[in-house]
Amino acid sequence: MTILTGQPPSEAIGYSFAKATSAPVREHSFYPYTDNGGSTLGISGSDFAILAGDTRSVAGYNINSRYVPKVFKIGGDDETGEGAHILLSVVGFAADGQALKERLDAVVKMYKYQHGKSMSVRACAQRLSTILYQKRFFPYYVHAILAGLDEDGKGALYTYDPVGSYEREQCRAAGSAASLMMPFLDNQVNFKNQYIPGSGEGHALEPKKAEPLPRKTVEQLVRDAFTSAVERHIEVGDGLQMMVVTKSGIEEVYYGLKQD
Amino acid sequence: MNHFPEAWGRPRDDIYGPYNPSYLQTTGPKTHTQSPAVTGTSVVAVKFNGGVAIAADNLASYGSLARFTDVKRLRKFGESAVIGFSGDVSDMQHIDRLLESIDIRENYSTHGNTMNAKNLHTYLSKVLYKRRSEFNPLWNHILVAGFDENKKPFLSSADLLGTTFSAPHLATGFGAHLAVPILRRLFPDEESIETASKEQAVAALRECLKVLWYRDARSLDKYSIAVISEAGIEIEEDQQIEAQSWAFAEAIKGYGAQVN
Numbered sequence: 001m002t003i004l005t006g007q008p009p010s011e012a013i014g015y016s017f018a019k020a021t022s023a024p025v026r027e028h029s030f031y032p033y034t035d036n037g038g039s040t041l042g043i044s045g046s047d048f049a050i051l052a053g054d055t056r057s058v059a060g061y062n063i064n065s066r067y068v069p070k071v072f073k074i075g076g077d078d079e080t081g082e083g084a085h086i087l088l089s090v091v092g093f094a095a096d097g098q099a100l101k102e103r104l105d106a107v108v109k110m111y112k113y114q115h116g117k118s119m120s121v122r123a124c125a126q127r128l129s130t131i132l133y134q135k136r137f138f139p140y141y142v143h144a145i146l147a148g149l150d151e152d153g154k155g156a157l158y159t160y161d162p163v164g165s166y167e168r169e170q171c172r173a174a175g176s177a178a179s180l181m182m183p184f185l186d187n188q189v190n191f192k193n194q195y196i197p198g199s200g201e202g203h204a205l206e207p208k209k210a211e212p213l214p215r216k217t218v219e220q221l222v223r224d225a226f227t228s229a230v231e232r233h234i235e236v237g238d239g240l241q242m243m244v245v246t247k248s249g250i251e252e253v254y255y256g257l258k259q260d
Numbered sequence: 261m262n263h264f265p266e267a268w269g270r271p272r273d274d275i276y277g278p279y280n281p282s283y284l285q286t287t288g289p290k291t292h293t294q295s296p297a298v299t300g301t302s303v304v305a306v307k308f309n310g311g312v313a314i315a316a317d318n319l320a321s322y323g324s325l326a327r328f329t330d331v332k333r334l335r336k337f338g339e340s341a342v343i344g345f346s347g348d349v350s351d352m353q354h355i356d357r358l359l360e361s362i363d364i365r366e367n368y369s370t371h372g373n374t375m376n377a378k379n380l381h382t383y384l385s386k387v388l389y390k391r392r393s394e395f396n397p398l399w400n401h402i403l404v405a406g407f408d409e410n411k412k413p414f415l416s417s418a419d420l421l422g423t424t425f426s427a428p429h430l431a432t433g434f435g436a437h438l439a440v441p442i443l444r445r446l447f448p449d450e451e452s453i454e455t456a457s458k459e460q461a462v463a464a465l466r467e468c469l470k471v472l473w474y475r476d477a478r479s480l481d482k483y484s485i486a487v488i489s490e491a492g493i494e495i496e497e498d499q500q501i502e503a504q505s506w507a508f509a510e511a512i513k514g515y516g517a518q519v520n
Contacts, residue, residue, distance in 0.1 A: 015267045016279035029294045032392050034421055057425050062436050064417070065427040095389055095422035138393075 033141045034059060036094040037235030039175035040070050041225055042145040043189060044155030046212040048246045049147040051087045051157075052222045053175075054230075054257060055239035057094060066238040066259065068094065070175075072101045073243070073250055074146075075108035075119065084250060086124055086148040087243050091175035092162070093141035100140045104128055121148035125158040125166060132164030139163050143174035148245055155212070155245070170210070177229035177236045184228070188221055189213065215244070223255065230257050296348035296399040298322050300333045301478045302435030303344035304468045305403045306443050307413045307428045307453050308461035311489030312405035314342050314415075315465040317472070318497070319480035320349045326480065332497055334484045338363055341377035341406030342486045342493060343384070346432040347420065348399035355398060358387065377406025377414045377488075381424070389422025397421070401432040406488050413488075428453040431468070434476040439468035458487060470501050474508070 040053035053070035056063060070091055076084025088104060090097030107127055111119040119127075125146050132140055139162040150156040159172040171189040173181035186192040195205035213221075222242060229236045240255040271279060298320050305314035320328040333352070335343045337359055345352040362383075366374055375383070381404040391398050401419040408414040416426040428450065429443035446464050447453050465485060472479045481501040487494045 014273035014278065015264075015270045016273060016281055017266075017270075030292070030392075030395060030397055032395065032397075032421060034423060036423065059423075059436075062440075064423075065425040065430075067427070068425050093421075093423075095385075095392075095424070098424065099389065099422075 033093050033096075035092065035176070036064070036068075037176050038070055038091050039173060039177040039181065039226070039229055039233070039236050040089040040091045040143070040145055041171075041173045041181060041185075041222055042089065042147050042157045042159070043171040043185070043218050043222065044147065044157040044169075044212070045215055045218055047149070047153055047155065048215055048218075048244055049087070049149065049155035049157055050215075050218055050222060050242060050244050051089050051145060051147040052226065052240060052242040053089050053091065054226060054236050055241050055254075056235065056237050058235050061234075063238075069241055070097070071241050071243050072105075074101070074105050074124070075112065081250070085118060085245065086121055086146065087245055087250065088128075089145045089147075089174070090142045092143055096140040097142045097144075100131065100142060100144065103131055107131070121146070121150055121156045121158070124148070125156075125168075128158070128160065129164040129166045132160060132162065136163050143178075145172055145174055147243075149247060153247060170212075173225065175236075177233040180229050180232055181225045184225055185221070189218075219244075226257060292396040296351070298327060298349040299399075299478070300331065300346045300349055300352070301476055302431055302433040302439065302472055303333065303346045303401075303403050304431040304435045304439040304443070304465055304472075305344060305405050305415055305429070306447065306456075306461050306464055307415050308456040308458055309454055310413070311458060311461075311487060312342075312413050312415050313458070313461040313465050313485065313487045314344050314403060314405040315469055315483055315485040316344050316346070317469065317480040317483040319478070319482075321478045324477070326478075329480060329482065332484055334486050334495060334497075335359065336486070336493055336495060337377075337380055337406075338366070338374055339492055340374060341380050341404060342488055342495065343380070344403040344405070344432075346401050351398040351400050355384065355387070355400065355402075376409055377404050378408040378416070380404055380406070381414075381416045381418060385418035385422055385424045388418050388420060392421050403430050403432060405486070411490075434478070435468065435472060438471050438475055442468050442471060458489060462487060466499075466501075470504065473501050473504075474506075 037058035038054050038056055042051045051071050055067045057065045057068035071089045073081030073084035074086040074088050076082050108119050141162055144160040146158040148156050157169055158166050159169050160166045171185045190210045191208040194208040199206035226240045237257050238259055240257050242253045244251045300320055303316040316333040318330055320331040333345050397420045399420050403417050405415050417430050418424045431439040447456055469483050473481050483499045484497040485499055
């Protein structure tokens with residue numbers, strides 16, 4: 001046995017191991033999210049659902065681009081979106097929104113290949129919730145809205161928080177100007193704080209019942225909500241992209257908004 | 261062989277001497293890029309009738325030190341696209357290696373398909389998004405210029421978070437503040453982009469780089485400029501900012517040489 005060191009040989013043979021360090025856990029200074037601003041809005045009717053969003057993309061006070069869509073056709077052709085019957089809007093962190101859209105699109109397509117029928121909006125809604133919840137501890141930082149027609153042909157709208165809590169609603173605004181648009185929608189779509197004149201004594205008036213609105217009215221409400229949001233919110237503007245699902249397919253319309 | 265399996269295969273201290281255990285660290289923090297080290301500043305690009313022009317200066321800074329003054333930050337990909345890099349230079353070189361291997365694979369393949377600028381942008385944005393999702397970002401903001409599958413001019417951006425957006429004129433870093441307003445003034449709408457000549461686009465970029473040289477302290481008067489058109493890619497890597505006029509500097513008051 002060669003002894004290379006001057007140490008006296010000992011009975012017990014020693015080995016060198018990595019010593020545990022007490023190095024403090026360093027905090028990551030990299031923040032993996034950003035807010036790309038903008039707003040989306042969905043309203044459902046008796047035989048249609050509308051999903052709309054502005055097309056501005058921001059980073060702080062900078063405008064990245066004046067045309068970055070936030071509303072997508074799900075399960076259709078990659079280029080044209082043909083054959084789709086579900087709409088998804090995402091607002092918040094655009095890169096996560098893009099990733100979420102692509103995952104849901106793949107899921108809806110796989111469903112059709114595997115089952116030979118298109119995915120119902122109800123099933124798609126549940127699946128989207130699961131996708132979001134799977135990333136519960138590193139969430140997709142987006143507020144998603146899913147729209148389509150339900151089994152009875154009625155307009156269906158499902159709204160989500162970033163970790164997958166969801167519910168079916170008549171109408172919902174999301175994104176940076178949601179707090180500006182939502183009270184307007186509460187009043188104009190769900191007739192909150194509206195009462196039937198002369199239906200009772202003093203404050204005991206009968207509230208006006210909410211009912212599905214005709215498509216023309218809804219489209220005008222969407223345009224009004226956005227033109228007003230543009231006036232009061234710097235992250236909203238440039239263009240309004242509006243998609244309407246009906247039993248005959250998806251129609252897309254674009255309106256210019258103020259660029260200031 | 262003893263009955264301590266964890267010691268098997270390790271050098272015996274009585275033969276080799278005790279090993280400095282600090283070389284055996286397996287615990288402790290795994291280090292990811294928390295901030296960039298050697299960086300490139302703005303990249304500016306604009307579309308014109310029949311192509312895209314893109315430019316970046318030849319400086320790689322180490323903090324405020326102008327460290328490397330002959331760094332090419334525009335990279336040609338095949339005959340179809342040019343990528344402009346800002347941000348960390350070592351991460352740029354890593355991405356460059358990824359692109360090189362794709363380019364080689366494509367040139368050896370028999371299918372004859374080549375990636376266009378749009379495909380390349382999709383690939384790069386996915387690489388960037390994957391790395392940010394692993395909390396190990398590639399600290400770059402890149403612009404991809406070239407043509408899409410329909411031979412239409414293509415210009416798009418991707419950053420270290422995986423955020424992507426496209427616009428007729430784009431700039432990274434300081435250029436987003438200084439160059440984009442100049443380009444938006446010169447080419448305000450889609451129509452002016454579609455009628456802009458190659459010469460106008462190149463002149464606009466040269467003007468932007470001059471303003472950046474005046475005002476961005478991390479910029480250089482030597483730059484590269486590339487034009488992607490039907491005819492192919494023309495890239496010039498040893499340009500000098502001409503016709504400088506520092507007369508405006510005389511009038512600046514409040515800081516620097518003239519305090520009052």
